[in-house]
Amino acid sequence: MDQQEIGDLHRRLERELLDSYDEELELELDDRRFDEIGAGEVHPPTDAEKAQRQRYFKELLRLQGELVKLQDWVATTKHRVVILFEGRDAAGKGGVIKRITQRLNPRVCRVVALPAPNDRERTQWYFQRYVPHLPAAGEMVLFDRSWYNRAGVERVMGFCSDDDYEEFFRSVPEFERMLVRSGIQLIKYWFSITDDEQHFRFLSRIHDPLKQWKLSPMDLESRARWEKYTEAKEIMLERTHIPEAPWWIVQADDKKAARLNCIHHLLGEMPYEEVQRPLVDLPERVRHPDYVRHEVPPEMFVPDYFRLPDGS
Template sequence: MDHKEVGELHRRLERELLDSYDEELELELDDQRFDEIAAGTSQPSTADERSKRRRYFTELLRLQGELVKLQDWVATTKHRVVILFEGRDAAGKGGVIKRITQRLNPRVCRVVALPAPNDRERTQWYFQRYVPHLPAAGEMVLFDRSWYNRAGVERVMGFCTDEEYEEFFRSVPEFERMLVRSGIQLIKYWFSITDEEQHFRFLSRIHDPLKQWKLSPMDLESRARWESYTVAKETMLERTHIPEAPWWIVEADDKKAARLNCIHHLLGEMPYAEVQRPTVALPARVRHPDYTRHPVPPEMFVPAWFR
């Protein structure tokens, strides 16, 4: 290629790189719109807010670069990791999970978000439906809620008996120690928000048609039972905070700070190092003189509504 072609290629690569960052920008703008709807305003951000947003983006992209290094290390060393994300409804668990997984290979880092157990699962050993989702060598598994449902929503909403509840607390430390002994690194996060902040986030979802699907009848019921959930959370932390798998509390009223703090802490919990990769050389395409590309019928193309 001549200098002009090389320059154009570089410009296209730069545009592609910027486009790859748009996904996070779209998520951020969605969050911003979400807050404006709840506040009943669409006022332009102040200089301080814009500066804070730039710092947030800068640090998030840096941390995501480290997550890519972590992913490579996990895959290379065959490490196994389970990360639990627990917290009240609207505490921001999904937001941080999105930022962790956003630039990672789903074959290495995957998310598990199980629905309520079906009739058959209710008759199984309590931990049985979680076991098939545990990582194999070279995998990271993020549980968006986990076996701690029994200590939270099941306890508060009466979905388990007192005997099942007590058996859970007898079993879960041994279950987690067994995971750790088998070579699985287990990290547990609780996202903590205030009553006022949850109230605000629920109002935001109620007034945003793109977010209303996030509000279930169970979420609304959790508002009425705030104190019961608090008691259940305190009991859970007290009885399952073990040396082999301690709880880590993420203060989550500021969702951007919570994301950065959680990712930073997660990276600090992992003994990873950058994996050196061989230089990649793109091979030239092989062309055969007898090859003819078959035309595609026009009716097979998706209409170009957007240009």
């Protein structure tokens, strides 16, 4: 790489780190001016980049407001929703799940991210360990990877036999049709990124100490088997794209655009409407003169190591 390419790479890595910090700043935007974000960077953002970021946050907050309306509608109508998020490693599935759930009630909207099956689970009916996590009335369940592991990583890495693989494709359309017939709405997303973009995101994780935990040996192995994963994805989409539960492809090289596009599409998939909430009248604080408050022993308090400049 020449000096220009190295400089461009460093700039992209700095932007990637800033994006990861933006994820935390999103909860503080009501108290923060957009043009203050990024102050003190080695390469401060340009006016165009500031405007783009401002538009992103504005749209994200608007969409999250609609997600709150959707949540209320789901809870009120007792709707049941399952949303699957699939895609290559570092495709942005976790990022969009975080934006969807960020302002929602975890009792209504919850995330399921199952680990590799244990010895007992490997002897069960393949779909058995997913069934307990399906929604009850008034719930939304987001699967961060799902039963489609068999069509992807298990197939590519040799964790299942050819017979198991073929049985999966015979079973999964019927399994999903049963879910839909039972009244569960099933929405399936595949997050698609290019080879170069995945390489960059892995590189970014290597250089970010807060994200290095996201890199597993399996992730690194997937780089060497890119074409195998592509072939497995194509077969999966072809054999499981059914009218009752079609696949939706999210172009995810631009992470922020992918988040907005996915949330916008998700909202359009459900006929929700705003639920009118009754006005809340905060009651007066009731005081009892005969109540004596007990002092808390000082050793029970968390040490006051930090104090904000305003003393709060």
